[in-house]
Amino acid sequence: MAGTTAITQDLRLSELAPRALQSEIRAMTMECDRIGGVNLAQGVCDTEVPAPVMQGAIEAMHAGHNIYTRLDGIARLRKAIAEKVRWFNGIEVNPDTEILVASGATGGFHAAAMALLNPGDEVILFEPFYGYHASTLKSMRMQPVLVPLARPVNASADWTLDLDAVKAALTPRTRALLINTPSNPAGKIFTRAEIEALAQVAEEHGLFVFTDEIYEHFVYGDVEHISPATLPGMRERTVVISGFSKTFSVTGWRLGTVLAHSKWLPAMNYFHDLTYVCAPAPLQHGAAAGLEQLGPEFYTQLAADHEGKRAKLVSALDDAGMKPFIPRGAYYILADASALPGENAALKARWLLAKTGVASVAGSAFFRAGHGEDLLRFCFAKKDRDLDDACTRLRSLKSE
Ligand SMILES: Cc1ncc(COP(=O)(O)O)c(C=O)c1O
Structure with missing residues (x-):
């Protein structure tokens, strides 16, 4: 194997390939699964297929x-x-x-x-x-x-x-x-x-x-x-x-x-x-x-269902002391998490997961470096049972 070292030195990742691959969203998902929490991090939308x-x-x-x-x-x-x-x-x-x-x-x-x-x-x-x-x-x-x-x-x-x-x-x-x-x-x-x-x-x-x-x-x-x-x-x-x-x-x-x-x-x-x-x-x-x-009524119902889910999560975040910016569309809420412990959004998200079992995404994932550190993103395209569970867990912060 005399030549191995020389060859290995020639092998390298492309200039574009990321050096660290684990995305924050995936890391939160894995940690959430490990502790059996409710994942409001990924936009997977696990509602019924029509x-x-x-x-x-x-x-x-x-x-x-x-x-x-x-x-x-x-x-x-x-x-x-x-x-x-x-x-x-x-x-x-x-x-x-x-x-x-x-x-x-x-x-x-x-x-x-x-x-x-x-x-x-x-x-x-x-x-x-x-x-x-x-x-x-x-x-x-x-x-x-x-x-x-x-x-x-x-x-x-x-x-x-x-x-x-x-x-x-x-x-x-x-x-x-x-x-x-x-x-x-x-x-x-x-x-x-x-x-x-x-x-x-x-x-x-x-x-x-x-x-x-x-x-x-x-x-x-x-x-x-x-x-x-x-x-x-x-x-x-x-x-x-x-x-x-x-x-x-x-x-x-x-x-x-x-x-x-x-x-x-x-x-x-x-x-x-x-x-x-x-x-x-x-x-x-x-x-x-x-x-x-599926006629127009399907799409109207889809929006109505998600508007209901949005209302649930907005209210729970409010009660938990994280002021939500109410979204006009899509199915995520950015909430002001500045009151949570942690120096940056990733640490705040980890604290929230450990404390309540609810996974969110650090706001910094959506901004240039140094911005969005006071925000967390929560996904509400969830089955009502899981969303209700998440809301109860978030409200438990209130009694802290
Ligand atoms: C803005 C936006 N575009 C595209 C996608 C992905 O769409 P697709 O599953 O069709 O690739 C997402 C999924 O989160 C999204 O948020």
């Missing part, structure tokens, strides 16, 4: 739909998606040339970024941001540029867009804006005025707009979800990313959607094919059955 979706997938397996599909998805599903986005989002798409059924919104965003961006390109992201957006871009040597949203002035106010900050962040390398509406983790829903202002920036500076609308059905009260692609002049430059993970409670199925102009979509299909070949075949049939059989 019957037609489950049944559709099972039947498809028995019917032999277990082989590769067309690279952009089965015709049945693309047609059902086109119909759905027409009535729900107000977007007209050609199911044959403008839809990619992706391996999750995650796989869809990866393929879209590969198709439209070059290494060194800058993409504006709003802070607090969803970690995968930033990390996916970095993994392709693209540069996320963080623009902070203004913090709500009180619990029921919203995070707001600072347009001057967006303009100040633009450079000759800026190629795209990334809008997540409703957002993870803040539950922010961009208003029409905000989207119009961003559309104008995109037009003036020749930018693509990626919109991640995976929480489009989780909208509470009389707030309106607006798909930026529906604004005049935006269709061609906007890439709409969404999926079934959250709406049908199938995060493990890996089924997402990308809508893009037919000029761009073939390149996205190409990159998606290289990594995934296609989205899981029988599960595509399950999603198609869901879209075909």
